[in-house]
Amino acid sequence: MSVPVAPVAPLVPVLPVVTVAGLTVAFDDSVTAVDDLSFTLDAGRALALVGESGSGKSTVAGALLGLHHGTGARVDGRVTVGGIDVGSAGPAELRELRGGVAAMVFQDPLSALDPYYAIGDQIAEVYRVHRPGTTRGAARARAVEVLDRVGIPDAARRSRSRPHEFSGGMRQRALIAMALACEPRLLVADEPTTALDVTVQAQILDLLHELRQETGTALLLVTHDVGVAAESADDILVMRGGRAVERGPAARVLAAPSEPYTRELLSAVPRLDGPLRPAPAAPPVGEPLLEAVGLRREFGRGKAKVTAVDGVSLTVRAGETLGVVGESGSGKTTLGRMLVRLLDPTDGRLRYAGTEIGRLSEKELRPHRRELQMVFQDPVSSLNPRRSIGESVADPLRAAGERDDRLVRSRVRELLDRVGLDPDRYDAYPHEFSGGQRQRVGIARALAARPRLIVCDEPVSALDVTTQAQVTALLADLQAELGLGLVFIAHDLAVVRQVSDRVAVMRAGRIVEQGTVEKVYGAPEDPYTRRLLAAVPALERTPAAA
Structure with a gap:
């Protein structure tokens, strides 16, 4: 007796979320930003586009959402996202694509969010556009839900806040919440962690990973930070001059790159285990060039008063670099501006070249102004x-x-x-x-x-690793040639380790640890310093991690 066999349903091929074939984007006859680029991206996978500034990464990201439509750019090739042919899509399809099928997280959330409207209202507006018929109340509830999902504390109350009332990390989370409101199949993140300190950066990267795991959303990550790519991506595509130089699993590309340009890019990445700044032949002696004792700076009055810098003491000698690190809001920039008297101290003493300058009037300070300079972020x-x-x-x-x-x-x-x-x-x-x-x-x-002293406030945070290396080398050369004192403020601990003689770690307006690079990085005493160092993305990827 034969047993009937149920017919086997034909296998339905699972199509990639993104298919890019021969993409070329030119802005005029002489500038080709992307040249014959092809790749695919499957659901739940993360692909990092890595390369120097001008390599075409952001242009590719814009092409996935049809952002070059109507700009005068010439776009050739085929781009398909979630089954939509982006190149031939009309206004209605593009509206559905942007936010419904794919969403973008921009590098600067402050400029991407409307400063006049509450965060929750902006998210609710996106939801109602892509979910016609949704009531205002339901849209508001959805906004609170996604804000809670991305880790905004007390989401119902904070949804009524405006962008300026959020920190940088919270604004980035709010932008991710807005992108996730309609559960898109593709999330495009364009340098989402560039301006964030290492602990907030780690939180954002963990959040993106968790969301991919939970929802199966595909992630296209645009970044010049190879450490971020190593931490977050399944695959890496290295770009140069608008073309793909190398692509493969993150573990393989990072451990055994096949192209010279990829090796050059990796060699320029600052590392916590990299070489230290060479010790000076003759250590600085004599009086400090700059000395701060008990510096304090307050903003506001009464209950609204905020202490941004609280009792900071430090010294900088000619020919020496003092690195200042800490999370956003720790008081680094306020301190830097006080050291060159762009901000007046509320309390404390500030001496430059033996002269007390903390209380000088603007007229009295003028002879010293030219010797105290600042490089802005x-x-x-x-x-x-x-x-x-x-x-x-x-x-x-x-x-x-x-x-x-x-x-x-x-x-x-x-x-x-x-x-x-x-x-x-x-x-x-x-x-x-x-x-x-x-x-x-x-x-x-x-x-x-x-000048004799320069305060550099995040001078390389927005630069790719090769340009970053060029700028830090330039500062070192100028310092050796001119005997400058440098204060180097940054949230990138690997860069600070590479350029500094001594390091001061700030938290909530205070210096919690200060010492030589070898001591602070090699044997940190404060738990906060250890937490900062532990949050730095590792460049290495094991096959299991991939």
Whole structure:
């Protein structure tokens, strides 16, 4: 007696969430940002696009959501996301794609969120657009639900807060919550952790991993931080000049890269086990160039009063670099601005070259101003977009009383050359330069006044690893040549270890640990310092982790 066999259902192939075939994006006849790029991304998988600034990573991310439509860019090839042909999609399909099928988390959440509306209202608006017929109350409940899901404490109350009332890490979580509101099949994260300290960065990366595990969402991670890619991605695609240089499992690419460019990229990554800054031939002696004792800075009054810096004491000698590390909100930037008297201390003493400058009036401080300079974190906002970079670098010279235009122009051209820029670009404007080049302009401007001390506030946080290495090497060369004292503020502990002689660790406005690089990194005494070091992404990936 034969047993009937049930018919076998035909296997339905599981299509990738993203298919990119021969993608080319050109912005004019001379600039091809992406050149014949192809890859696929399956549900639940994470692919990291890694490369230097200008390699085309963000252009690819924009192409997945059709953000180049109507911009004048020429887009060739085929891009399919969740079954939607992005290139031929009309307005209605693009509206469904953006937020419903795919969502994007931008690098700067403060500029991506509307400053006038509560966070919860912005999330609810996205939900109602993609879920027609949803009541306001249901949309608000969904907003609270996703905020709670991404770890916002007291989500119902905080949903009524505006973006400026959130910290940087909380704003990034809110942007992720907005992206997840409609449960998209693809999440595109464009440098989501660049401006975050290591502990918040670790939290965001853990969150993205948990969400992928729970929902099966595919993740395209755009980053110049190879450590972040190592921590978060299943596969890595290395880009250079708009083309794919190398692609493969993260463990294989990181452990045994096959392409010279990938090896060059990895060799430029600062590491906690990398070489230390060479010890000076003659350690600094004599009086400190800068000395702070019990510095304190308060903002606001009464119940609204906030103490940003609380009893900080430190010294910096000529030719020495003091690194300052800590989480967002620890008071690093406020301290840096106080050291060059861009902010007045509420209390404490500040001595420069033997002179008490903490209480000097602006007129009394003027002779010391040119010797105390600052390199700001964001060169875009610190440079006037309507003035050429030559004019910006010339400002300190003119402020010091130099009126001879020929001498000023000659001095500026010399400074541009010294920081590795073409002097003939004197009349070019900031938007014509890359991020690393604009940071070099900021350094040239700081050097124009012939300073003795420079405070660098996150000078390399937004730069790719090779440009980062170039800028830190430039600062080291200038310091050796000019005997500068440097205060290097950063949230990247590996970079600080590489460039500093001594390190101060800040938390909640106080220095919790201070000492030589060898001591603080090799045998940290404070639990907070140990927690910071443990949160730094590891570059190595084992096959099991992949």
